[in-house]
Amino acid sequence: AWNFFLNLAEKYGVAPESAMPETIHSNKTANMRTLLNQKLRREGWNIREMAAAGSSPKQMREYKLDVLKDVYRLLALCLGEPPTEFTWTYKDRDGKTHTLKTTPQEFYKSIVPADYGLESMVMIMNDPTREYYRVYEIENYRNCYEGVNWIYLNLPNEEMKAGALATIKDGEAVYASCDWRKGMVKPANSMTCDSYDYDSLFGMEFGMDKKARILTRFSASAHAMLIIACDTDENDKPTKWKFFNSWFDTGEKSTLTFTDEWFDGYIFRLALNRKYLSEKALKALETKHIMLPFWDYMN
Incomplete structure (x- = not known):
């Protein structure tokens, strides 16, 4: 979950791969x-x-x-042991070389935008089993004692996609978690809702909607990636999206494409800046959190 990264980075900092x-x-x-x-x-x-x-x-x-x-x-x-201090040499966009001696905590503060904390970023969920435009918190769903729980604003898919598209248009990637195991075609690195026609193959029905898949624990958030691109039609409506996945090789092999329909069915979580949310969503953030137990199916 996005809050896991935030909790660790706020406490311990981050380091470039050359340092660790x-x-x-x-x-x-x-x-x-x-x-x-x-x-x-x-x-x-x-x-x-x-x-x-x-x-x-x-x-x-x-x-x-x-x-x-x-x-x-x-x-x-x-x-390996995390460095307590390191020296990092880099080139800026003008080609000038700089050397920085710093700590992981200082490095985190220097490279992460000031508006990437909880004051600006909102954890979003599409959970069709519960009321939209309400805020839910999962008890003890965190990785640091002093960290924050997974607290999510439940939004319909259309609003999630609008926020994601606006973020990408501003040149930023979007944290997203999904059930990447469903509909994956590995040779093509793509996900669709109709990758395989098992109904016709076996002569029986397998389909369930997202709510049923969640409640029967057939589908859940399983992996986080970055949404880095989106194709739209002539009306600026999304048709397909692109993930960057750190598990894969570099270049095009590190990306996966997925259809807009797949987004609806298998994207669960986003982290979005408040400036990309509607007035209705922002107003919902002011409501009292509904506490959910640790064993909830959205954990």
Whole structure:
């Protein structure tokens, strides 16, 4: 979720790849995540056993701190230790070379626009199972204790697309998360709602609308990418969109196209600047948040 990036970047900062290079595990995280998940479940179980056996809160906290050392060790071995300070040399748009000695926190503040925080950016969701133009918050859905939860303004697809298109026209990319597994045609790097005709192949119906897919947990937000382009018709209505995906190779191989119909069915979340929202949406932001439990299907 976008708030996960914001929480980490606000607390720890960011660094260019030259200061903290990619590793096999940062590029392909599955094995690392499996081990980390197993380690956390193991130690969570041990702490529960300690509580059942009568251990004091102090003893359990001390044990937890030792576990966190192991977690840090695992991540450092897989990803490398984050730099506390680095020197970065770059060329500006005029071709002049500059050298910057900085920290990750200072670097984050220097490259991220001032209007990229919670004061300006809004987390948007298309959740057809709930009332539109209401704000929902998922309890404890964050990755830092002091960070912000996933708090989303629920909007219809048409308003989401209007905000995304306006952002792209201003030369900015749009954070978006989706169910990328549905309708993917890998050789073409494209997603459509009619990629495969399984109804005709098997002689039965498989179709469900977005609401039904969500409530049956058949579809959910599974991966975040950047929307970087949009094709429109003569009436300026979107016809297809383009993702940039950091998982893929560079160049055209790093992009995927998807139809406007696929946007409606499988895009779930956007992060948009307030200036691209309608008056109705802005007014909705002033309403009281509706708290949802951590296990909600929108988590």
